[in-house]
Amino acid sequence: MGHSTREWGAVGVTESMETESRTRETMSIFERDKTFTQPIIWTSTLFMIGFHVAAIAALFFFTWKALAVSMLLWWVSGSLGKCSQILRLLFHP
Numbered sequence: 001m002g003h004s005t006r007e008w009g010a011v012g013v014t015e016s017m018e019t020e021s022r023t024r025e026t027m028s029i030f031e032r033d034k035t036f037t038q039p040i041i042w043t044s045t046l047f048m049i050g051f052h053v054a055a056i057a058a059l060f061f062f063t064w065k066a067l068a069v070s071m072l073l074w075w076v077s078g079s080l081g082k083c084s085q086i087l088r089l090l091f092h093p
Helices: 005-032 042-061 064-091
Strands: none
């Protein structure tokens, strides 16, 4: 409604120039990326794979008792751990 075709054409040209500029910026980021040029640290890689396999295996050993124990230990470590650290920081400078 208040835009002529000339105005809409200018918007299209501006948008394509911005998109081209963003594409160039993105390409320059990937050109400087060293992700695949670094050697693989096999110890870390194997531990990560092992932890993920163990997490999937844990789904087959689920019990409600284990969930209750884990929630209790989560609360104890979170509550008492934070309180003891705050007291240590306040009273033992």
